[in-house]
Amino acid sequence: MRLPVKRLLVTGASGFLGWNVCNLAKREWDTFGTVCSHPVEIGGVNIINTDLTDPAGLRKLFSEVRPDAVIHTAAAAKPDYCQTHKEESHKINVEAVLLIASLCADSKIPCVFTSTDLVFDGMNAPYREEDPVSPVNIYGEQKALAEEGMLKIYPDAAVCRMVLMFGVPGPASGSFIQPMLKAMHEAREIRLFTDEFRNPISARTAVDGLFTALNKVKGILHLGGRERISRYDFGRLLAEISGHKDARLTPCLQKDARQSAPRPPDVTLESSKAVSLGFNPLPLRDELEKCV
Ligand SMILES: NC(=O)c1ccc[n+]([C@@H]2O[C@H](COP(=O)([O-])OP(=O)(O)OC[C@H]3O[C@@H](n4cnc5c(N)ncnc54)[C@H](OP(=O)(O)O)[C@@H]3O)[C@@H](O)[C@H]2O)c1
Incomplete structure (x- = not known):
């Protein structure tokens, strides 16, 4: 008997990382990708247009998709934008993350949230998962707040700190x-x-790391490349x-x-914990x- 294919919700499917996640996930998952201002199409992925800063819309998204797992990549990911648009970016970078955490906690489903190496001040590299955060800009502050809130609401979630990524561009965003x-x-x-x-690492390798986290990690995980x-x-x-x-x-x-x-x-993120779980950047x- 064939088991039913599980449903994966990927936020930020029009973004650089989310687009790469969707293209790999669709081989094994019934994949649902959210877009907001860039309505891209991805063959084999169910695309849903929604603004994640609207709490009612976000709740509706979860009740309609009924995901078995979530990878949350959507964000205001440009530090200069966050610095000059503190309130707008707070909504997507912090508030939406907290609601996603509680929606995932309600259904006890695996959840991966993509954070950043910019939660650190850069004075004591390489950084381990246990090191205290020390952001120097608003983007880093928001991500640090979101990490803390996510794990407080849903300790079973995985918070993946991503590094600078490069790779094949999607139709609406590149590296x-x-x-x-x-x-x-x-x-x-x-x-x-x-x-x-x-x-840095390639988005392809980063996506492998996110799936490792989805299956095996609760708490913070560093997904950095081999070389500084x-x-x-x-x-x-x-x-x-x-x-x-x-x-x-x-x-x-x-x-x-x-x-x-x-x-x-x-x-620079020290990533031996991820490597011990099978993460293998070239x-x-x-x-x-x-x-x-
Ligand atoms: N790229 C890197 O090198 C890097 C490094 C460290 C950490 N990260 C983290 O990795 C994640 C992905 O980054 P990325 O480079 O792929 O970002 P990106 O290319 O800028 O994509 C951002 C995505 O978020 C979506 N989004 C933004 N505001 C939204 C809203 N209000 N409602 C719904 N969706 C919204 C965008 O949708 P639309 O475009 O359709 O509006 C887009 O799909 C982020 O969490 C980022 O902080 C990235």
């Missing part, structure tokens, strides 16, 4: 490498920090792999850039070669 590749193609100058460090690298060295690697040997990369420092939200210098070069 930070697409504008870089475009600039390289057009021989435009790209200014990159030599003093900002991350441990500066933005500038990442640019050099990308230029080499994509065949832009004459890319005009100019090294600069964080303090040289005008950004609304301050950025922490080094938020060396950065290999991860990038698969995407470019």
Whole structure:
């Protein structure tokens, strides 16, 4: 006898990560993806248009889909936007998360929430799951509040701290490498920090980590890549792999850039807990070669 296919609700299906989650999830799950201002279509995925900041709409979504599990990726994910739109971003980055936590708790279903490495101030990397949060911008503050609220309401939820991600773009959103590749193609100058460090991964690997968390984790999990690298060295690697040997990369420092939200210098996440559960990011070069 065939077991019925379980229903997975993915919020933020029009976003970079959510789109990647949906495309992998649909192989095994009856997948429902939410969109808001970008009504994309994804073959094999049931798309639902809803604003998650509307509590009544969010409750209706859960009662209609009746999910067996939830991966919540929808967010105001741009730090500069959150810095200048504190109230609007609070609604989706904090309030919606808390309601999703209680809706998942009511039905006792697995729930994964995607947080960020930017909950840390970047002064004491590498960071472990147990380290105290110390955000330096509004986005990081909101994510830290949401993490705490999510786990208070539903301790069985998994909070995955994501790092800088790259990969194949969806129809409505891409990763930070697409504008870089475009600039390289057009021989435009790209200014990159030599003093900002991350441990990036591909969205494909990140999605594997989210499914590991969905099945095996309660509490916080770090999903970082194997290597710590500066933005500038990442640019050099990308230029080499994509065949832009004459890319005009100019090294600069964080303090040289005008950004609304301050950025922490080094938020490398120590991810051995995830690795012990089967999360297996490739060396950065290999991860990038698969995407470019
Ligand atoms: N990308 C990274 O490198 C990175 C790094 C660390 C953490 N993260 C975290 O990973 C998650 C995904 O990030 P991402 O880069 O994929 O973000 P993204 O591309 O900006 O996508 C954001 C998604 O959220 C949806 N959304 C925003 N406001 C909404 C609302 N009021 N109601 C319903 N949906 C709404 C958007 O829908 P519409 O576009 O249709 O409006 C979109 O699908 C976020 O939680 C982010 O904080 C990302």
